[in-house]
Every structure is written in C-alpha cells, then in structure tokens.
Amino acid sequence: MSDLEAFREEARAWLESNGPTSMHLPIPESEVVWGGRQEAFSNPDSRVWLERVSEQGWTVPTWPKEYGGAGLSKAEERVLTEEWRRARCRPALMSFGISMLGPVLLEYASEEQKREHLPKIARGEIRWCQGYSEPDFGSDLAGLQTKAVLVDDEYVVNGQKIWTSYADKSDWIFCLVRTDPAASKHDGISFLLFDMASPGVSVAPIQLISGSSPFSQTFFEDVRVPKANLVGTLNGGWTIAKRLLQHERAMISQMGLGLAGSSNQSIDALAKEYVGTENGQIEDSILRDRIAQHMMDNECYGTSLRRSMEEAKAGQGPGAASSMFKFYGTELNKQRYELLVSVLGTQGLGWEGEGFSEHELKTTREWLRSKGNSIEGGTSEIQLNIIAKRVLGLPD
C-alpha cells in the first residue's frame, strides 16, 4: 500500500470516529463557524468539532506543524478533501485568515510574526478582516490614501476603508497603508496588521441591496500600531497586496461551481418543478436551452479548474490564471442566479414573509448578493485588464 493510500485509510478512520453526525452536511448558515472572540458556537458540537480538527492540524492541512498545520503534501491534502467530502463532514472553520492572510504570512512574514499569528488563525481564535478598498480608491486600489506615520516606535494610522468584510465581527485587520506619500503610488504602500480593538478604530456596517450587511466602512483616527506589526519591508506592501489578491480570487473562483447556493436541487430539477414538463422536457424550450448552456459552461469551468491544478503540478500554466477564474467564475455565478430567478418566476421575487418558501426567499436574496461577485476582489473589468496585460502581452 502506498503512503498516500495509507494516509487515506488513516483520514477515513479519523473522520468516522471523530466527526459527530451533528457535524454532517448540510450546514445552516447560522451554524457556520468563523471563529474569533465573538464566535458564539450556536451549535455547541461545532466547538468540539473545531477543537478536534485543529488539534489534527487539519484546518490548515498544508501549513507546517509549528504554525498549527499538519505539514501535508498537496497530494495528501487532495486525499483529505476527498475523504472529507465522502464522510459528508462540515468544514470546521471558515476564515479569511486561512484563505487569504495565512498564505502571504507564510511567504513574507518574519518568523516571530508567523509564530504569533498563524497558530491563532489555525485554531480559529482570531478572526481577520481585510482593509483594502477606500471610498475613492476601488478599482484603482494602489491610489489608496490611508496614512501611517512612524512616531517613535509606533505607526499612527489615519484614514478610511470601505467594503471591509465582516469588520464588525473581526478581531484583527490586515491593512494597506500609505507610508511614503512622495513615492509613486505603487511604491509607497505598506502592509500592516493591527487589533480592531485598538483605540481610534470604528466600524459602520453597510446595508446591501440583498438586505444583508456583510461589509462595513472602517474608520481610523490616530490608531497606534506597534512597529513590529509591519509585514515585509517598509513601502514594499504592494507586492504582498497583489499576492493576497491572487489568493482571494482563487477563493472567489470556487463560487462558480454552484457549490454555494440555497438549494440542494439542481436548476434543471427546479425548472421541471416550477415551469412544468412536456414529454419529460422543460416546457419552455428557450429556458431549457439556457439551462443546458449554463450547465455545460459550468462543467467546462470545473474541468478548467482541474486542468489548471494539474498544469501547476506539472510546472506549467498561465500565471494570471486566477484572474481568468475570478472573471469567469463570478460571471457564471451571476448567470446561475439569473436563471434560478427566471425558473422560480414570481415565487423568486419575494422579499420576506408569507407566501414564499424559505428556499425561495433565500434564492432571491442570493440573486441580489451575487451582483457583488463581479465587483468584490477586483471587478470583472479589472480582471480582463490583467489578462490582457499579463497573459496576452497587450500594451498599455
């Protein structure tokens, strides 16, 4: 038996004996664990589950053991993912610390910073938010104006961020700040970490068209940050910022696969139910064609993600692939919700209350929420700019 197969058996056995049935899929949104100081563990079993999984190092399986991971290879991680899916276990922890910040800390942070922050991310003790966009600097992110000035041994931060995901629920922020106003815009940015409980930090949630408030405006007034919280070099933050965006895009790219979503039923099954059938076919032939097209596109997209992983393993592949997947995946997700709302008809347009099922109301809200997918993490237009420049070599 190969080492990989031995690992598979080990993982399978562990999941079977340690994964409580209450921690099987599906997972209601109210029971998703994001960790951090405010985490209430609405289902108490999820606390036990998180403790067990993080004890194994499996919230971040490929991170080194000294930082809270399990030191698994990519191949072992794939096996673990497969077994996780097979056992129908819930993810123990959702976290921007895991998907975005951790990978760049591993690459750019000092040893001391890694030992300080990575284990807390792995165990879900600290929840992180992202201080990137500003009111006047969205797509033109590198123009950001939030300032950090070194006074004695502390940076004094002043300015405003916007679209900070879950700022009101987060403990710490990774934040882009301008440390050299005289330098060209890409060369005067630094990457700072600080506690959201610091004096001078305030947060105002923003209500979206979907009715939810996942984003906030975040204000900094003379926030004092220890000098040691600078990651990488002073004024060298843009490189880290871009790398983190690649991780963010990779995370968002997964959304196109229809993994997110309100219903376990596929679009075609819903269409048969809501639109009706004639000789086993969806009665509306144009809708049938659009659903087929969407499903095919989705499958081509999934196959492309697989090819990209295989090429990366073989040392090939386009460097700006994350932009392609971000662009295509989010456009597909929007299209998916447009189709779902078409399928549900007037039942897909309810806002709240009686007359609509829970899943219909959820679909409506998610349809509206999906409009942000092609804006957050860099708009579709920005992704197309990146592809044109970095992959196709078209001139500025």
Add this chain to the structure above:
Amino acid sequence: MSLVLTEEQELLRDTAREFVREQAPVAALRKLRDAEDPIGFSRELWSEMANLGWSGIIFPEEYGGAGLGYAELGVVMEELGRTLVANPMMSTVLLAGNAIALGGNETQKKDVLPSVCSGERLLAFAHQEGSRHQPYRVTTTAERDTDGYRISGEKTFVLDGHIADQLVVVARTSGELRDREGLTLFLVDVNADGISRTRTSMVDSRGYANIKLTNVSVERSAIVGDVDLGANVVDVVLDRATAALSAEMLGGFTEAFERTLTYLQTRVQFGAPIGSFQALKHRAAIMFCEIELSRSIVLDTLRAIDEDRDDVPSRVSTAKARCSDSYHLIGNEAVQMHGGIGVTDEEEIGFFLKRARVSQQTLGDAAYHRRRFASLRGF
C-alpha cells in the same frame, strides 16, 4: 487521465505542427480553391500523412493502424485545424472508417481498414438528409429483395462524397421517420448502378457532395452491423467524429486568435498599437477565457473516449457546443479586429471565418448539442 500532454504527445504535436506549417499552410488551401481542384485536397499530402501514421492512428495494429488513442488523435486534429488543412480524416477515418471498425465484421474490417490506413482507399459517410444534422431522421430506404436490398434516397453534405471509393450509407429498413430503431448501415461501392454524385462547392473550399441513390442493389454481405440496429453504431461513430471535429475546431480558433493578437500588437492607429485600446483588450481577454474553457473540455472529452467513460455522449455535446460557440465568436471577432483588410480575400483570416461556419454546422450546431445534452440529462 491527466489533462496535461505527456512527453510523447508533445512530441507528436511538435511533429504535426512542423508538418502542417511546411506542407500545408493556409496558402495550400487557397491554391486548391483557386485551381478548382477536382479532389479538394492533395492526395500526395494524404499519402505522407498516412506514412506518419495519422490515417490509421485510432485503428488497431492488426489492420495496419497505429493503435493509439483519441488523446493522440486530438493532438493531430488540432494541428490540422490550425492551418485549415483539407484532408479526408473526418470522412474516411472518423466517420466511414470508424463505422467499419466499430460495426463491421471481420471480413469487412480486413478488406477495408488496411487500405484506409495506407492512404489508398477513400471512404465517405452518407448520412445527412436535408439541411441539418438530425441523426435519426432518415428517409432513404433499403428494401428487401431476393438477393439483398435496394437502396433509394437522397443524401446531402456528404464529406468527400465526390471522390470516395466506397460509401457507408445509413438507410431505413423499418420504423417511422424519426425512430432510432430501424436504421441499417450498408457498405456500397460508388460505381454501383443507380448512384449519382454531385460535388457541392462550399464556403470552406473543402469537398462535399450530394448523393442520389436510385434502386441501388446491394447484397446482404454489404450490411455493416445488425439490421435495424444501425443506430448503435451511428451513435458511437458520431460521438467520436464529433470529438475529433471539436479538436480540429480548437486548433482553428486558437490560430485565428493568435493571428489577431499579433495584429493588435502591431497595427498602429492614433499613434498607438490598437491592442492598447481597452475596447479591444477586453474582447481579446474574453476570447482567451473561451479558448481556455474549450481546450479543457476538448482534452477531457478525448480522454473520456479513451477511458470508455459513461459520460462520453454528454461530454461530446458539451465540447461541440462550446467549440461551435467559440469558433463563431472568434471567427467574427478576428475579422472585425483586422479591420478593412479582414474582409479582403487576400488576407487569410477570412478562411477561418468560413471554416468556422461550416464546422459549426457539421455534425450538429451548438443549439442541437444543447438540446441533446438536455435530453441526456433528463430535462
């Protein structure tokens, strides 16, 4: 099976690419067109392709083939698509040849396949009737008579039908017009009494024919496969040929895109390369994404055939729909982005647009394959 090419496949690709660039650039197709070549492709070139093993690439070694898979075939088809090489791979190897290889008896295989692999014998698949691909819509009839069958009907859009030595004819032996049951395949000599062939001149400058069969008499030994159960062979043949055509199309629109990209980088207007304008950049980036998705589905479809997977039919339809849409988009964008020169006969980009349209329609367009996909998935 991995979607990354193996070293052997890369080597095959390099050989094929060099061969078509030197022996059969787009200029060769123009020359055939302008000379009104009666065959529509170069027999010498086909002999050389046979020597390279391409004509027998998917057939077993015992019949003179190379015994390779569809992953390898796809590599060759993609390169043939890049320079729009006129060749009888589709007609002789993938359609009619495959019908013999998959449905024929031992005698038929031994008779036909070795001379197909050697490049000597040309075949055609006489299937379509009317103006579009509807595999079970067959009105051509084969009626029993004392010694065998008499076939009558009119076939259209028969690839290389005008120069084939033998035809595989799909005829109805029972059932109603659109029934899947009741189809039978016959291997028919083109010199048989009652066959008349008319070459049709089409926009992609390749060879096609309309074929009329009037009381064509064939013996029972001409039956390929089982009487009334021809669709079992037709379905598999069409899936494999459609996968191969998708690979050819992938090569075509990849090439058309790369040529357009070069033009965007070099054509200067308003004192700047036109590729610096965002109105064109974004469209180029979208085309790039479409090509990447197309490549993924084509590679996986070819491997699905090699692995004999259950999802071959739905993968094939996904690949053909996707490649038809991509070639349509890129064919048109390529001409538009070349500006005035793009609509001249002198510039080669127009050849890609023309081939795009014909290959989109061949073996079912995108809408056909979306309907088929929906039926396969039960909606």
